[in-house]
Amino acid sequence: MKLKLAALALGAVMAAGPAMADLVFPSLSYRTGPYAPGGIPFADGYADYFTLLNERDGGIGGEKIQMPECETAYNTEKGVECYESTKGSGALVYQPLSTGITYQLIPKVAADGIPMLTSGLGRTSAKNGAVFPWVFNFPANYWDGASIAIKHMLDLNGGDISDKKIALVYHNSAYGKEPIRTLEELATKHGYELTLLPVDHPGQEQKSQWLQIRREKPDYVIMYGWGVMNQVAIQEAANIRFPMENFIGIWWSGSENDVVPVGEGAHGYKAVAFHNVGDDYPLYDDLKAYVFDKGLAAGAGDQHGSVVYNRGVYAAMLVAEAAKAAQEIHGTAAITPVMMRDGMENLEMTEEKMTALGLPKFGPEFKVSCENHGGNGYGAIAQWDATAGEWSLITDYFQSDQEVLAPLVEEDSAAYAAENGIEPGC
Amino acid sequence: MPEQLIWGMEVFLNGLMSGVLYALVALGFVLIFKASGIFNYAQGVMALFAALTLVGIMEGQVPFSHLINAIFGTEVHHFGWHVPALLAILLTMVVMVAMAWVVNQLIFRHLVNQEPIILFMATIGLAYFLEGFGDMMWGSDIKKLDVGLPQGLNPFIDEVTYNIFGYGFFIDNLDIVATVVAALLVVVLVIFAQYSKQGRAMRAVADDHQAALSVGISLNFIWVMVWSLAGFVALVAGIMWGTKSGVQFSLSLIALKALPVLMLGGFTSIPGAIVGGLIIGVGEKVFEFAIGAPYLGGATEIWFAYVLALIFLVFRPQGLFGEKIIERV
Structure with missing residues (x-):
C-alpha cells in the first residue's frame, strides 16, 4: 500500500x-x-x-x-x-x-x-x-534613471541648471534611496541644489512633503515611488499646482496606474522610460x-x-x-x-x-x-496626456552620464x- | 511675523485636517468596540470594500466578472450604465448592511461570551476574507473615485491668509469637506447613542449584554445595527481616502493611521476619536516640520504618531476619553 x-x-x-x-x-x-x-x-x-x-x-x-x-x-x-x-x-x-x-x-x-x-x-x-x-x-538601472532625468533638465535649460533647485521625493526604502548618491554627485557636477524628501510606506499621507515643496518652490521634482505613493504624490502635486511638466518620475512611477486616478490634474507629468x-x-x-x-x-x-x-x-x-x-x-x-x-x-x-x-x-x-x-x-522621457489617456515618448533614447556613474x-x-x-x- | 511661524501655522492647520481623516477611520473602531467589546481589525478592509463597491456600482461594473468569464468563457465586464453618486452611495450602504447581517449570522452570533482575544482573531480572519472577496468581486486595478467632492487648493483661504501674512496657506478642499462630514457624523452618532431607543439599547448591550437580554433587547439586532453603522463610517472614510489616492488595496492600510488615534482618544469615546485624531494629526505634522525634516532626515510621521500615543498611554492607560479602568478585588 x-x-x-x-x-x-x-x-x-x-x-x-x-x-x-x-x-x-x-x-x-x-x-x-x-x-x-x-x-x-x-x-x-x-x-x-x-x-x-x-x-x-x-x-x-x-x-x-x-x-x-x-x-x-x-x-x-x-x-x-x-x-x-x-x-x-x-x-x-x-x-x-x-x-x-x-x-x-x-x-x-x-x-x-x-x-x-x-x-x-x-x-x-x-x-x-x-x-x-x-x-x-x-x-x-536606477542610477541611469536619475542621470537621464537630470540630463533632460539640462536639455530644457540650455545645459545649465546651476541655479535650479531639485527635490527628490522617494520611497523610504532600499529602492527609493538608490538614486541619492547619484543625484548628489550630479549636483556637485552641475551645481544644482538638492532636497531629499522621504515618504514612508505605503505613502498615503504626504502632506508634509508637499507643503515643504510648496514653501521651498523647487524647480523640478524627481520621484522614486511605487504603489499608492505614486498616485498620492501626483495628486498632491496637482493640488499645490506644481507644474506637471517639471515633475519627473522613475519608470516605476510612470504607468497608467499612477496617473489615471488623478484625472486631468496629472496632464503633462513625465517619467523616465527604458522601453516604449x-x-x-x-x-x-x-x-x-x-x-x-x-x-x-x-x-x-x-x-x-x-x-x-x-x-x-x-x-x-x-x-x-x-x-x-x-x-x-x-x-x-x-x-x-x-x-x-x-x-x-x-x-x-x-x-x-x-x-x-x-x-x-x-x-x-x-x-x-x-x-x-x-x-x-540609455533611456527616454515619456509624458502623460490626460486628454488622450496615453503615455508617449517625447525624446529619443539618450545615454546617462557614464562619466559620473561608471566610477560610482x-x-x-x-x-x-x-x-x-x-x-x-x- | 517670522516666516517659520507662518509656515508653522499652515502646518498646524493641515495637521488638524489630516487628523480629521484619521479620526474618520478611528470612529468605526470605536463604534464596534463600544457596543460589543470587539476590536475590529477588519475596519480598514471594510473601508476598502465599501469604496470598491461604491466605484463598482457607479461604473456599472459586473461583480465577479473575472470569475464569471473564466468559468463560462464569456467577456462581460460592464452593464453599460453609470449610476449617480448619491444613489450609488445608498446602494453601497445596502450592501454594507447585508454584509453586517452576514458577518453577524456566520461569525459573531456564534462567539457570544467568548474571550475578547477570540473575537479579535475572528476579525483578523474576516479582514483577510474580505480583502480577497473584494478583490475577486471588483478586481485589483486602481479605480478613480469621483463623487463630486472638490479637491485642491482652497482659493478663499489662500487669498485671506495672503492678505494677512503675505503668504497664502494651502488647505485642501477635500480636507475641509472631510472636516464638515466628520463633525456632522459625530453629532449624529452622539445624538443617536444618547437619545434614540436603538442607541440606548446599544449602550445597554455595551454595559452588560446579559442584563440587556433579560429586558428584551435583541443582541443580534444590536450587533447587526452596530456593524452596519461601522460599515457606514467605513464607507465615509473610504470615500474620503479613495478620492485622495484612488481606490486600491492600500486603502485597507489606513487602519494603521487609526491605531495611535484610538490609543490616545480611548476605544470607547466617539468625541475621543475626533480629539485623538486632531492631536495625532497636529503632533506628527508639527514634529515633522520642526524637528523631523530639518534634523532627522524626514519621514518621522508614522513612528512619531505611535510615540505620541505611547506617551499619553503612560499617563492615561484608558486614553483621554476612555472609561476609567476600575478593578476590584
Missing part, C-alpha cells in the same frame, strides 16, 4: 513538474497585496510572451517553455521562499520584480549558479559583471492571433498595451533572446542555467533584431559583456567584493 502511495506521489510530482528538457522561466509574481496593480500587468506580459513563443514557434529552439508562477505578494520573505521552491525545477533565470527580493537573492543565485535579471531595479552596481557574475541589470509604450507593434498582432484570441492570455486579459504589461513582455523577450544566444553558443537547445548565463553575457540587442521580433523602436540598443552586465544606460558603479561593487571576499575577474 505504502509503495503504491509512493508511486502515486512520484507520478503526481512528475506530472506537475516540467519535463526535464523544457526551458524553465519561473515567474515570481505578485497578484495580491498593496502592489498588485503593478505586479499583475508585469506577470501577464511576461507569461503572454512565453505563451506566444510556445504557440507560434514551439518554444525556443524547439524546446517548450515552462513558466511556474509563484506568488510573492511583494514580500521579501515570500520571494525567497518562491525562489527556493522553484529553483529545483531547472530554473534558467529569475526576474524578481522587487528590489528587496533582489538583494536577498544576490548571494543565493551566485551560490546556486542561476542567473538573475533585474531590469530597471535591484542593486545598481551589479552592472559590474566582474563582481556580480550571476546578476544582470540591462538595459538600464502602447500596442502599435507587429508583435501585438501575433499576441492577438496566437494568445489572446485563443483564450490563452494570462490573468484577466485586461492589461494589454499598458506600460507595465509592455515591461513584462520586454523582460520575457530579453531572456528569450539570451536563451537563443545560449543555444547558439553551446550548440544545444536544452540549455542549463550556466549556459543561460553565457547567453545573457553575450546578448546584443540591435534595432534590426527588435524589428525582426516585432517591436521596432521599442527599446534601446545595447550590448552585454562580462565586464558590463547593465547595457549602455566601480566603487560600490568594489566595496561589495571586499565585504564578501569576492575576487573580481572576467
